[in-house]
Amino acid sequence: MQDWRDAKGPFAAIFGAPALWLLAFFLIPLAIVWAYSFGRPTGLTDIAITGTFANYVRTADPVYLGIFAKSIWFAAITTLLCLVVGFPIALVITFASERGKALLLLAIMLPFWTNLLIRTYALMAMLRTEGYVNTSLGWLGIGPLPLLHNNFAVTLGLVYVNLPFLVLPLYSALDRLDKSLLEASLDLGAGHLRTIREIVIPLALPGILSGLLITFIPALGSYLTPDLLGGPDSQMIANVIERQFKRANDWPFGAALSFILMYLTFICIAGQGLLARRREKAGAV
C-alpha cells in the first residue's frame, strides 16, 4: 500500500471525484435534514433552524411511539418468518449438486431482481377481494376472506419481498461450515434436528445474525409495502415520514422522524458488531 503523500497526483485523481460526490450529493443533503430536525416551520415554505428539540419531543407522543413499536414489530416478525422459511432452503442449496446450487440460487434471486413495485402489485392482484386467491376459494365455497389492506397483507408482502435478503447470507454462512463436523454428529447418533440445533446453528451463528440484520434493516424502513398492501392501521415509520414531507408539510418533524429511523438502524448495526466482537473474543480465550 502506498502513502498518499508519495503520489499526490494520482491520489487526487482517484480519490477526488468520489469523495466530492459523496460530500455534495449525500452527506450535505443528510446534514441539512439533520439541521431541519432542530427547526420549526415559519410559513408555508420557510424553516427557521432554532435549535429546538420540540420535534424530538413530539415523536414521544403515544401515536408516534405506537407507530415505531409497530414498525419494529413488523420488521421483527418478517425477519423471523424469513428465517423459518429460508433456513431449509439455504440448507438444501448448501448440500445440492453444483448445478442444483446454481439453479436454486438463480430461482431465489430472480424475483429479487424484479422491480419491487411490480412484485407488490402482483401480490395485490393475488390478495384483493376479487383476486385470484379469493376467486379460487370462492369456487370451494369459502370466503371472500379479507386478505388485502390489513396487517396480514403487510407481513406477507414483507416476507415476499425480503426472503432473498436472508437466504443468500444464510447460504454463505452454511456453506463455510466444516461438513465433517455434521457427519461426526450424525455418526455419533444425534438426529438431524439435534445436529442442526447443536452444531449447525452455533457454528453458523455470526453469519445467521448478519443475515437477520440485513433483512431487518430494510424491512424496518419499508415504505411501499405498507403503503400499497396495508390498511389504515398498518402504517410504518416511512409512511409517516412521507406524509410529513409531502402532505402535512411539516418538514422539521419529518426530519426528526427520519433521523430517529436512522439512529435505530445504526443501533442495530452497532449491536451486531458488538455481538460479533464479543463472540470473537470468547472464541479466542
Next chain:
Amino acid sequence: MTLRTRSREAKGPLDYARNWPLRIWIALVLVFLYAPLACLVAFSFNESRRNIVWTGFTFDWYGTVFGDDELITAFVNSLTIAALSTLASVVLGALVAVALWRFRFPFKPVFDGLVALPIVVPEICMGVSMLVFFSRVVPWPTDLPWPLDLGAIVIAHISFSFPFVAVIVRARLASFNRELEEAAKDLGAGEFRAFIDVLVPHMRPALIAGALLAFTLSLDDFVITFFTSGPDTVTFPVKVYSMVRFSVTPEVNAASTLLMAVTVVLTLIGLKMQGKDVAKMGNG
C-alpha cells in the same frame, strides 16, 4: 429440478437436497415466490378487462401500453436514467475501490465507513434528503430540455448506486497481484497507462457485475425517485405507482411484464458476460 446428482448411489446422511420433506418445502416456497408473478404475466394476455377469469388470448393490452404516451415517456426516462447513473456509478465506484485498495491516507477508516453509508441508510431517509436538497439548496430548473431535466434523479441514483459498485470492485481487487502494476511501470508505462492497461482489465468482471447491479438498482428504485422527481419528470415505477394505487388493470400487467422482461434479459446477459470473463481468465 435437477438436484439429483448421484441418484444411483445410496443417499448420504447430509444429502438434504434429496430429502423429500425439504424438497416439498422448496417447491412450496418457489410457488409462493413465482405464482404472483406468473399470474401477472399470464393475465396481461387475457381478453377480459376484469383481470380475474381467463376469457381468451389477446395482445390488446400491449397495444394500449404502446399507445400510452405517458407510459412510454416514463419507460424511456427510466432506461435513460438507469444508463446514465450506471455509467457514472461504475466510474465512481471503481475509483473508490482503487483509492481504498492502493493508498494509505489520513481518516481512511472514516472514509471507508462514510462510503458504505448509502448502502445502509434507509431509502426513505435518503429520499427526503434528496427532496430537501433539490428543492431548497440546489433547485433543479424545471424547464430544461430532455434529458437534462432528469439530472436530479440521475444524481440521486448515482449516490445510492456507486457504493455498491465499490464493494464489488474492492472484493475483486483483493486478488490483484500488485507486482503486475509495478512491472508495467518498470517497463515504462505511466500512471494512467498502467491503470488502463493493467488494473482495469483485472477489474473487468467486477465492473460488469457492478454495472448490472447499478442498472437494476436504478430501474428498481421507487422511493428515492418519488421524492426527487418533479411533476414533469416521471419514471416508470412512479407512473406505475400512480396507476396501481387505485386499481388492478391489464394495462399495468402488460407494462410490468415488459419491464420484467427487460430486467430478466439484462440479468442473463450480465451473467453470461461474467461467465465468459471468468472462462477467459481460466485459460489465460
